Amino acid sequence: MAADPSHRAIEAVFRIERARLIASLARMTGDVDRAEELAQEALLIALTDWPRSGVPDRPGAWLAAAAKRRLIDGVRHRSMRERKHAEIARELAADQEMSGEAVGAALDDPLGDELLGLIFAACHPVISPEARAALTLRLVGGLTTQEIARAFLSNEATIAARITRAKKAIGKAGVQFAVPRGAELAERLGSVLEVIYLIFNEGYAATAGPSLVRLPLCGEAQRLGRILAALMPDQPDVLGLLALVEIQSSRLAARTGPDGRFVPLTEQNRARWDQLLIRRGLAALDRAEALGGGDGPYVLQAALAACHARARTADATDWARIAALYDRLGQVMPSPVVALNRAVAYSMAFGPDAGLRLVDEIADAALLRNYAPLPAARGDFLFRAGRRDEAQAAFEAAAALTGNERERAFLLDRAAACTR
Amino acid sequence: MRVMVFVKATEDSEQGMQPSPELSQMFIDMGKFNEELVNAGVLVAGDGLKPSSFGKRVAFDGPSRTVIDGPFAETRELVAGYWIWDVKDMDEAVEWVKRCPNPMFGPSDIEIRPFYEMEDFGDVIPDEAAAIHDGVGEKLANR
Known part of the structure; x- marks a missing residue:
């Protein structure tokens, strides 16, 4: 391979x-913190060796072998005091003597x-x-603590402490670095998906700060x-x-106007819209539905996003289908937020009064009490029903609740439009 | 960042695919490489292209439009296939390309070109042009 x-x-x-x-080192040591350290040490060794020897043919296997040697050295060092570890060191050393090809295959994790x-x-x-999100971004995404802190608009010390606590909690609970099986898989997979969605949403619908999206x-x-x-x-x-995620991402370029303001879906x-991402998203949705997952909460949400992606114009949106999908989503994943979105869909499919009826049913839900999108949606229904004074009050209430500056500007614009 | 990765043509690839054990092996190796790209979340799209003898060119000069049939002469500058990848930066793209099995039997090139991103257009396109751009988009979308 390339020299120097x-x-x-x-x-x-x-x-x-x-x-x-x-991943490989964590499974070997059962200690994710040590695994991260060893990986870093392997990088330092590569930075010394590779400029002379060139990048090896199987750099992953090389790095893993280097990290493993450091692990054994470390264990040997401690074994001066702890006999039990000496046995582990012997085992690891024997392990290491596997033929190069076998080590490579074992470490390649095909x-x-x-x-x-x-x-x-x-x-x-x-x-x-x-904490799961921060740890995943660090271990799997390879982001530095500083990058994670910037992404979550937090400070480095807070994120560093969160990651350290999370690593300790994993160690204390004796979490296995393996894919769970059987009934446990469904529950644990739900937890993984929740984290990926949280990371995406934090970027897509930034809840605070000066910018609408954090790419x-x-x-x-x-x-x-x-x-x-x-x-x-x-x-x-x-x-x-x-x-x-693919379909929502396809709109990233369209949902912020030239002045940085939020552009709602129907006005984008x-x-x-990125057609390549839409195509990928629709293909994944087709596969999910073909596998019989049509009633899963993420599949239903993807189907909702797909309704918008398929409409050539805002007017061509199939709002009746969207309303029906929200009926199903409300059954499998009942939440005030879904109920609010269902009200919006009904207002588009069957008129503002249908939306108002549904939104008034959920107005007292505790979770929605300080939730800006609720008065914002209500304002929109009232505006379209011709009740301008009430609409203005609703938009102003929504603007007072939102933590995002761009969104506030958008809502105040809508409030002002009620008096024209 | 998104990059397009071009596999450049050779005299061989311009002849089209001739069944052979070597070609079968290359498909297997390339399949494994593609799988690695998918598993790493890098591969977004990709395809192979038929030789330029199947292609056509339209030459532009002022108002004139001249259609030229393939094959085209400058073989090593032609494109035989492409990928679209999502990578963190160009360094990562280069390292992935280095892992690609030889795409051709003889010497050949693979070229990596980054896409323009939203922020690249900020200063280059005047507001007027951007408005026209958006207007055209609106008309296309309204069709």
């Missing part, structure tokens, strides 16, 4: 291998089983969804969804989530 590779090239190789390397195991461990329900998080969620779908191709919920320039 630059540090940048070596770091790029390392980035490609990093998640699988950590089925991605180890990587999946790492994803499931990082998304384990013993840790909070926010790095959307990109990371997309990559995670694609990896998961590649490694678990027969799970309809995984395909549903991937479809949802559809020529700016």
Whole structure:
């Protein structure tokens, strides 16, 4: 292979291998923190060796072997005091004497089983969804603590502490770095999907701060969804989530106007929708439905997103189908937010009064009390019903509730339009 | 970032596909490489293209439009296939390309070109042009 590779090239190789390397080391040591350290040490060795020897043919296997040697050295060192560890060291050393090819095959993880195991461990329900997201971005996405902090508009110390706590919690609970089987799989998979969706949403519908979208998080969620779908191709919920993320991402360029303002779905320039992502999303949705996953919550949400993606113009949107999909989603995943979206769909399919009726039914839900989209939707229904004064009050109430500056500007514009 | 990765043609590839054990092996190797790209969440799209003898060119010069039938002469500059990849940066794209099995039997090139992204257009396209662009989009969408 190429001799004299630059540090940048070596770091790029390392980035490609990093998640699988950590996955393999975590399974070996049962300690994700140590696995991350060992991977970093392997990189340092590569940065010394590769400029002289060139990048090896199987860089992943090389890095894993280097990390493993450090592990054995470390264990030997401690074994001066602890006999039990000496046995482990012997075992590992014997292991290491496998032929080069066998080591390579063992470390290549062709089925991605180890990587999946790492994803499931990082998304384990013993840790909070926010901590799961941070840990997954760090271990699987390869983001630095600083990058994660910036993405979540948090500070580095907070994120670092969150990641440390999460690693400790995993160790304390004795979480296995393996894909769960049987009944446990469904529950644990739900936890993984929740994390990917949380990462995506935090990027797509930034809940706070000056900007509407935070692209790095959307990109990371997309990559995670694609990896998961590649490694678990027969799970309809995984395909549903991937479809949802791909289709929503197709609108990223269209949902922010030139002045940075939010552009609602019905007013977006559809020529700016990314047709490649739409095609990928629709294909994943088809596969999810063909596998019998049509009633999964992510599949239903992807089907909803697909209704918009298929409509050439806002006027061509099949709102009756969207209303029907929300009926089903409300049954499998009842929540005030789904109920609110259902009201919006009904208003579009059957007129503003149908929307008002449904929104008034849920107005007292505790979860929606300070939820800006509720008065915003109500304002829209009232506006379309010709009740301008009430609409203005609703938009102003919504503007007072939102934490996103761009969204506030949009809502105040709508309030002002009520007096024209 | 999104990149397009071009597999450049050779005299061989311009002859079309001749069944052979070597070609079968290349398909197997290429299939494994594609699987790696998919498993890493990198592969977005990709396809192979028929030789340029199946292609046509339209030459532009002022108002004139001249249709030229393939094959085209500058073989090594022709495209035999492409991928679209989602990668973190060009360094990562280069490392992935290095892992690609030889796409041709003889020496050949693979070229990586980044897509323009939203922010690249900010300063280049004047507001007027952007408005026309959007207007055209609207008309297309309204059709």
